[in-house]
Amino acid sequence: MTQQWHLLRNPGLVPVPVSTSDEAEKYGLDAWRDFPRDQMPPWEDYSEVERVCGVLDGVPPIVAPYEVEQLRRHLADVCEGKAFLLQGGDCAETFIDNTEQHVLATARTLLQMAVVLTYGASVPVVKLGRVAGQYSKPRSSMKDALGLPVYRGDMFNSLEATEDARVCDPQRMIRAYANAAAAMNMLRAYLSGGMADLRAVHDWNKDFVRSSPAGERYDAIGREIDRALAFMSACGVHDEALHTASLYASHEMLAIEYDRALTRVYDGVPYCLSGHYLWIGERTRRLDGAHVDFLSRVANPIGCKIGPSASPEWVLELCEKLNPDNIPGRLTIVPRMGHAKVRDVLPPIVEKVTAAGAKVVWQSDPMHGNTFEAASGHKTRRFDHVVDEVLGFFEVHRQLGTYPGGIHVELTGEAVTECLGGAQEISEEALASRYETACDPRLNTQQSLELGFLVAEMLRH
Ligand code: PEP
Ligand code: MN
Numbered sequence: 001m002t003q004q005w006h007l008l009r010n011p012g013l014v015p016v017p018v019s020t021s022d023e024a025e026k027y028g029l030d031a032w033r034d035f036p037r038d039q040m041p042p043w044e045d046y047s048e049v050e051r052v053c054g055v056l057d058g059v060p061p062i063v064a065p066y067e068v069e070q071l072r073r074h075l076a077d078v079c080e081g082k083a084f085l086l087q088g089g090d091c092a093e094t095f096i097d098n099t100e101q102h103v104l105a106t107a108r109t110l111l112q113m114a115v116v117l118t119y120g121a122s123v124p125v126v127k128l129g130r131v132a133g134q135y136s137k138p139r140s141s142m143k144d145a146l147g148l149p150v151y152r153g154d155m156f157n158s159l160e161a162t163e164d165a166r167v168c169d170p171q172r173m174i175r176a177y178a179n180a181a182a183a184m185n186m187l188r189a190y191l192s193g194g195m196a197d198l199r200a201v202h203d204w205n206k207d208f209v210r211s212s213p214a215g216e217r218y219d220a221i222g223r224e225i226d227r228a229l230a231f232m233s234a235c236g237v238h239d240e241a242l243h244t245a246s247l248y249a250s251h252e253m254l255a256i257e258y259d260r261a262l263t264r265v266y267d268g269v270p271y272c273l274s275g276h277y278l279w280i281g282e283r284t285r286r287l288d289g290a291h292v293d294f295l296s297r298v299a300n301p302i303g304c305k306i307g308p309s310a311s312p313e314w315v316l317e318l319c320e321k322l323n324p325d326n327i328p329g330r331l332t333i334v335p336r337m338g339h340a341k342v343r344d345v346l347p348p349i350v351e352k353v354t355a356a357g358a359k360v361v362w363q364s365d366p367m368h369g370n371t372f373e374a375a376s377g378h379k380t381r382r383f384d385h386v387v388d389e390v391l392g393f394f395e396v397h398r399q400l401g402t403y404p405g406g407i408h409v410e411l412t413g414e415a416v417t418e419c420l421g422g423a424q425e426i427s428e429e430a431l432a433s434r435y436e437t438a439c440d441p442r443l444n445t446q447q448s449l450e451l452g453f454l455v456a457e458m459l460r461h
Contacts, residue, residue, distance in 0.1 A: 023265045028297050032256055037290035038283055039138045039254060041156045041168045042149070049257055052170045056261035061273030062132060062181050063249060065266050071248045071276045072301045074126045076329030078361045078405045084121045084459070085332070085363055085406025086114055087250060088448070089130030091440035092137050094154050098179045100186060104195070105413025106131060107187055107247055109445055111201045112208070113452030114245070116218075119225050120456025127247045130410070132187065133180035133275045136254040137439050138283040145377075151438070154179075155255050159438050173258045180249075180274065187247055196245035202229060208449045214423030218453040253278035253302075256294050263298060272298040279303035279334065282368070287317060296322055303332035303408075305365060308345045312352035319358040332361040334408055335393065338369030339385040342392035350400050363406040364393035371440060374420075378431045380441045383421035387454055394458050407455060410440055411448040422447040 024030050043049055077083035089106050090097075106129060114125040135155035144150045149166040151159050155176045158165040194200070202225055209215040209222045232242075251274070253259050262274035272278060278298075282305045284291040295302050304318060315333065323331040333353070337345050342364075353360060366389035370381045390407060397404040417426050417434045418441035426444075435441075443451060 023270075027265065027270045029260060029263060029270060029294075031297070032260075032290035032294040035288060035290040035293050036286065037256070038286065041152055041255075043168050043170065045170075048170045049173075052173050053257050053261040056173065056177060056258065059177060059262075060181075061262055061264060062177070062184050063273050063276050065264075065269070065271045065273065067246075067248070068271055068273070068276050068300050070246070071126070071128075072299075072327075072329045074124075074329070075301050075332065075361055076327075077124070078126060079328040079359055079403075081123075081403040081405075083124045083126055084117055085126045085128065085361060086110060086117060087128040087130065087363065087406065087408040088113070088411045090134060090412060090437070091130075091410045091442060092153050092438040093131065093134040093179075094159065094438050095135075095175055095179050097438075098183055102412075102414070103131060103183050103186060104190060105445070106411070107191065107195070107413075108201075108204065109411060109413035109448050110247065111196055111245060112205050112449055115198065115201050115205060115225065116221060116449075116452045116456040117459065119221065119228070120459040126406070127245060128250050128277055129187075129247050130250060131247075132183040132249040133176065133251040135176045135180070136252060136258075138252070138254055138281050140283070153254075153439075155258065173255065173261075176255075176258065177262070177274075184249055187249075191247055192244050194243065196243065198242045199229060202226070205449070208446070212423050212446055212450065213425075214450055218450075221453060221456060248276040250277040250279065250303075251275050253280055253291060253295060254284060256290055260294065269299050270297060272300050275300075277301050277303065279305065279332070281305045282307045282336065285318070287314070287321060292318070292321060301329055301332070303334050303363070305334045305336050305368070306349070307369065308337045308341050310349065312349045315349050316352055316356055316358060319353060319356070319360060323358070323360070326357070326359050328359040329361065331359075332363050332405070334363045334365045336365035336368040337389070339366070339389040339392060341369065342389050343396060346393065346396045347400060350396060350402055354400065354402055361405040362393075362397065362402065363408050364390050364404065365408040366390045366393070367408075367410050367440065374428045374431055376428060376431055378418075378428075378435055378441070380428075380431060381419045383419055383426075383443070383447055383450075386419070386443070387451065390451075390455060391458065407451075409443060409448070409451065411443040411445075412437075413445050413448075415446070416442060416444045418442050418444070419447060422450055
């Protein structure tokens, strides 16, 4: 009997309220409180944080444990080379942009990319949004360019450039919960209600091919998918899978109090139910730290970003700490090395982890190692560098005979001008025209789809 049926058939199997029982102690869910912690927001009154978390302790969680298990199984397929992982969305979601239009545009872009990737890879594509809860940001300095306390994500403070707005307010965790729950609710409804219909998604892609300056290059793949769909239809294939899709929710696990408050124990298994998948970043990955400890205690599939300073030995230790039972799909390692370094820095890491038999998903983040400041002062990235890092990531895995399992990108389904280049040739001068990100620069719709087509080509060759 799977965990899923077990949970569905046992309505009496209620989650244990972990804050008021011995369960928290038993599963070490509060052990992190004793460990060093990076990126701690400067709360003015910690007792207010505790009060808010007391409220969140009792709310219905945002995702269900059986969905978390389902995602873990899909990621096990990725681990074994039988599926590909596509993760994307805003660098920082904001409350004000948590609109139907914005969230659905992100979902639609991911679905469009997934169709071409599925065709290119000839395997299922697991879709994971930086959605429904991506409200906390690690920052490299305490002050912004104006000398104000830095923006840390809507979970903590506001992007508005005033001293007052930058004070960390615990009540924002309640708003983060409400916004995440609303987004997840809407996504579930639309994705099971026709939005993910393969024919419709493919028609959107055909619009892209028609309107993109690079369209000609992608015309061939578009036509091939057309023929494949016509063939399936002629054969009478009318599978449910052609009309619906699952989009799982992920966010950076930075606000440990929040994620801890949304953790529930079901039948002896602790799940963090603020999202399906949680990752920790380059700035919170210390092995003896609070973030690594908390992630090690919950059963969700998890990820860790690694920059060029991560040594092969360190990565292996991380695998042992976060996935001691070597469960496939449990742990994803996300190199974000920069396009100029990935070909040199990544091979010894992949070799070491592979030789030790540690089961991980390898997923490229081609964004965070390629950020720089344009003359205009905008934080930006070059589309060509993003593509080159993915290419380097694929080359490394080809050479080692390992599997390049996926990509993790910052994107939006809107026509913003935040990253340079692409077929639209966005220039430094054009950045200011629609630069709207609350944090890092995102690929716009066209750049995202172009990347989807390019990665599909890489997967085919
Ligand atoms: C991010 O994913 O937005 C991020 C901050 O990544 P990293 O921790 O790798 O810099
Ligand atoms: Mn980012």
